[in-house]
Amino acid sequence: MPIVFQDLLQGVEVTGALGLKQTVTGLHYDSRQIQPGNIFVCIKGYRTDGHLFIQDALSRGAVGLVVEKDINIKPQVSIARVKNSRQAMALMAANFFDHPSRKLTLIGVTGTNGKTTTTHLIDAVLAGKGEHTGIIGTIYNKIGDQRLPVERTTPESLDLQSILAQMNTSKVRTVSMEASSHALYLQRTAACEFDVGVFTNLTQDHLDFHRDMNEYLAAKMLLFEGLGKERVKKRPCYAVVNNDDRAAERIKKCTNVPVITCGINEQADVRAEDVRLNSDGSSFTVSYKEGNFSVCT
Structure with missing residues (x-):
């Protein structure tokens, strides 16, 4: 769907611009995927x-660029210079697909272990109630009964917004999404409006990417720090936190x-x-302020 470049940049902090009245057909971060009329978002990885x-993107028909640095391009094309192209792409993708997360109930699950299990348990409960559900995760993405292959736990922001838009089209009501620390840190989820954030646990992992455990936890906290901010949906949102984990207090406070x-x-x-584990499964009693009930798996 064609859109004017400057409308695509709504909410983006632009530090310099040229030719933003240009009508564009879409955007991409991979020059090999550029189609005529697209914007090429230059991301420093x-x-x-x-x-x-840039030249490869232009040769494939790009009519505009989103950049973080000064460039000298001939012939001139539409250009928006931004402070953070990753964040810009997330906002632009949400604008292009008309903010699909605002039309869904979106549950984000983060933690070192248990993200996949938790998203699938949430999905099973809601599907069991008759809801049309979706999953975005490590094993596959699911739109209703359709399963789609995945490349990473949480897709790039452009791909993520596209999937959420497909879920809207398919009448999905609730989406359970794994939110990895990489995705949160790299702002792939920046333009998603979550209704629930779930924290499972924090153990030593991904220190090849994060400098230390504090930075790793800080990335996880981004999901909870963003809950409720710039919210458009009228219904309330909340956090669910595993109180047994040592990081729980920091998550709750943020x-x-x-x-x-x-x-x-x-x-x-x-x-x-009364948790009991055996070769056939597990059983336990769920206790909360309004009573309790038994669960067998």
Whole structure:
């Protein structure tokens, strides 16, 4: 769907611009995927720099660029210089697809372990109630009964917004999404309006990407710090936190929305008691302020 470049940049901090009245057909961060009329978003990565592929994008029909540095291009094309092209792409993608997360109930699950299990359990419960659901995660993405292949736990922001838009078209009501620390740190989820943030746990991992455990936790906290900010949806949002984990207190303190705690060993709003594991599955009692009930798996 054609859109004017400057409308695509709504909400983006632009530090310099040229030719923003240009009508464009879409955007991409991979020069090899550029189609005629597209905007090429130049992202500086850890292995290469998108600015090095500007000429390739132009040769494929790009009519505009989003850059972080001054460039000298002939012939002149529409250009928007921004402070952070990753964040810009997330906002532009949301604008292009008309903010699909605002039309869904979006549940983000983060933590070192248990993201995949938790998203699938949430999905199973809601699907069991008859809801049309979706999953974005490590094993596959799911739109209703359709399963789609994945390249990474949380897609790039452009791909993520596209998937959410497809879910809207397919009448999906609720989406359970794995939110990895990489995705949160790299702002792939920046333009997503979450209704629930779930924290499972934090153990040593991904220190090849994060400098230390504090930075790793800080990336996880981004999901909870963003809950409720610049919210368009009228319904409330909240956080669900595993109170047994040592990082729980920092997670709870960083968010401004109501927190529901869960756990086994620590005092929590929702507790699993009388937990029993055997070769056939598990059983436990869910205890909360309004009563309790038994669960068998």
